[in-house]
Amino acid sequence: MSGKPTMNDVARAAGVSLKTVSRVVNGEPTVAPDLADRVRAAVESLDYRPHLGASMLRRNDRRTRTIGVLLEDVANPFSAALHRSIEDAAHGRGVHVLTGSLDEDDRRERELTRAFRQRQTDGLIVAPAASDQSYLSRFTGTPIVFVDRRPSGFEADTVVSTNVAGAAGAVRHLVAHGHRRIAFLGDHQRIATARDRFRGYLQALGHRPGPVLHDIHGEAAAERATLTLLRRADAPTALFTSQNLITIGAVRALRRLGLHREVALVGFDDFPLADLLDPAVTVVAQHPVRIGHAAAGVLFERIDGYDGPPREIKVATTLIPRGSGEIYGKLTT
Incomplete structure (x- = not known):
C-alpha cells in the first residue's frame, strides 16, 4: 500500500462496510462487538490515523471526545492522583485527556488554555495559577470547571477541598x-x-x-x-x-x-x-480521587447540556x- 491508509482500506481489511468503520472510529456504541473488534484490529495493523477535524464534522454532536486538564504540576503526588481520577472517569465515556502543568505561571495558564481550545477540546478542567481568570470570558461555548482552587473574575463550577x-x-x-x-x-x-x-x-x-x-x-x-x-x-x-x-x-x-x-x-x-x-x-x-471524579462529573454534565448556575462542590478533608x-x-x- 502506498501513502497513508484510508478508511476504505480499513473497511476492506476488516471485511465490513465503510459506515461500520466510521461508527467504530467515532466511538459509537451501536456496532456489534465482533465487528468492532475486527475494525480495531484492521486499524492497528494498518496504523490508520483518523482525521480528527473531519470525524468531528461527520458527528452530529460536533464533539472531539477530548478534554483538557491543566494542573499545577502533574509530577506532584496530589496532581498525579487528581489527573488519574479524571482520566479514569473520561475513559469510561470514551473521552481522551490532554494534560498540561501550569507551574504556578500566569502566562503558561493563558497559553495552554488557548492551545487546548484551539484543539477543539469539549471542555477544560483547570487548577488556576493566574490571579485573574476573566480572560476566559472569551471562551464561549467551552465548558470550564475549576478544581482545587476558586477562580477570580470568572464564574464557573468549582470543586475544592475544605x-x-x-x-x-x-x-x-x-x-x-x-x-x-x-x-x-x-x-x-x-x-x-x-x-x-x-x-x-x-x-x-x-x-x-x-x-x-x-x-x-x-x-x-x-x-x-x-x-x-x-x-x-x-x-x-x-x-x-x-x-x-x-x-x-x-x-x-x-x-x-x-x-x-x-x-x-x-x-x-x-x-x-x-x-x-x-x-x-x-x-x-x-481526597484527590473524589475531587477528580466530582470535577469530571460536573464537566460532563455541562458538555451534555446542563446550563444551571455555577456550583461549588466541597470535598471534606480527613x-x-x-x-x-x-x-x-x-x-x-
Whole structure:
C-alpha cells in the first residue's frame, strides 16, 4: 500500500462496510462487538490515523471526545492522583485527556488554555495559577470547571477541598497536645489555597499565632526555612505545614537537626511514604480521587447540556493521626 491508509482500506481489511468503520472510529456504541473488534484490529495493523477535524464534522454532536486538564504540576503526588481520577472517569465515556502543568505561571495558564481550545477540546478542567481568570470570558461555548482552587473574575463550577476547616482542625489537634508556639509554613500568598489554609490556622489560634512564614515554594526552600526557624531562640514546639512539598522539606530539616521526635508536625495533604517514616507524619488528607471524579462529573454534565448556575462542590478533608502530630508539647509556654 502506498501513502497513508484510508478508511476504505480499513473497511476492506476488516471485511465490513465503510459506515461500520466510521461508527467504530467515532466511538459509537451501536456496532456489534465482533465487528468492532475486527475494525480495531484492521486499524492497528494498518496504523490508520483518523482525521480528527473531519470525524468531528461527520458527528452530529460536533464533539472531539477530548478534554483538557491543566494542573499545577502533574509530577506532584496530589496532581498525579487528581489527573488519574479524571482520566479514569473520561475513559469510561470514551473521552481522551490532554494534560498540561501550569507551574504556578500566569502566562503558561493563558497559553495552554488557548492551545487546548484551539484543539477543539469539549471542555477544560483547570487548577488556576493566574490571579485573574476573566480572560476566559472569551471562551464561549467551552465548558470550564475549576478544581482545587476558586477562580477570580470568572464564574464557573468549582470543586475544592475544605481548606479552612481542615487547617483549623490540624492546628486544634496540635493545641490539644499541649502546643502554644505553633509555626505556620505556607506557599505563595497569591495562591488561594495557601490563603485559605492560613485563615484556618488563624481561626484555630485566634490572637495567639506563632511564627508565620509565607511564600515558601518547593522542598528545598521549605527545608531551608524550617532550619532557620528551628534554630531561633524562641523556636516553635510544633509546625503546621500547609502543602505536601513544604511538609517533606520540613521533615528533612527536623531529621537533620535531630528534632523529629521533639517538635510536632502536622502537614496539609498526604504524600507517598508519609506513613512509613519514624515517626509517621500526621496529615490533613485531601481526597484527590473524589475531587477528580466530582470535577469530571460536573464537566460532563455541562458538555451534555446542563446550563444551571455555577456550583461549588466541597470535598471534606480527613485528619490522619500517625505520630508526628501527637508529640506532646511538654516545654510549651
